[in-house]
Amino acid sequence: MTANDSAPRPVSHDTSALESIAERHRPGYRSVGTMAYDIIREAILEGALAPGQKLRQELLAESIGISRVPVRSALIQLEADGLVEFHARRGAVVKTLSPETAREVYAIRTLLELEALRLSMADLSAERLERIARLAAAADDQMEGTDFIEVRTRFYAELYGAESRPMMWEMIAQLRLKLGRYVLGWRVVGGEHRHSHAELVAAVASQDVDAAQAVLRTHLESVRDAVLAMLDTDSGDDVGVA
Known part of the structure; x- marks a missing residue:
């Protein structure tokens, strides 16, 4: 089905x-x-x-x-x-979300976001790094609700240089929105990943693109796996996910 x-x-x-x-x-x-x-x-x-x-x-x-x-x-x-x-x-x-769709969304997100991070780090200023750090702290302090989604969106928009690459950011933002409800639920219970934004900022500040991309890839894979686990639980509870 x-x-x-x-x-x-x-x-x-x-x-x-x-x-x-x-x-x-x-x-x-x-x-x-x-x-x-x-x-x-x-x-x-x-x-x-x-x-x-x-x-x-x-x-x-x-x-x-x-x-x-x-x-x-x-x-x-x-x-x-x-x-x-x-x-x-x-x-x-x-709209329901199948595990197959979730995997595809994260595969596309990984390609886009790793490239967006690489391009953004090439022209990263001290002022923008400071803004990114402030938004990262706000994202890590926000525990739940749509406020978490909004502050996290602002963080990634700044991190990926949304103003310089609006088309790429639009595609990323649309893909992120598709998983919004499940990421909200994951964030509430996923305390072990609480400091992921600060860790990513530290990697970006080091100007080591490979290290920063590795942190981002690990973060995306971790959230993907948590979303898939939630989908599996929802399916068992007859929530309507195929």
């Missing part, structure tokens, strides 16, 4: 979690569509909306406190991000 063939989970939305996320996001938004996208995306990444779960537009709209139109637009955007998929007659569901 493939991920596309697996049936969505027969569970209802965690409306209390959605309403809590909506309450945090509601102040200050000028665009209802942007708010809907951010709330549903966060709910998926935090696990309030689980892989394989059917996304009922009317319930999402009611929980967020908006109409169905911006909810549908948000779901379409989340489909493009790889977090949601639409099925004929069944509507939208939170």
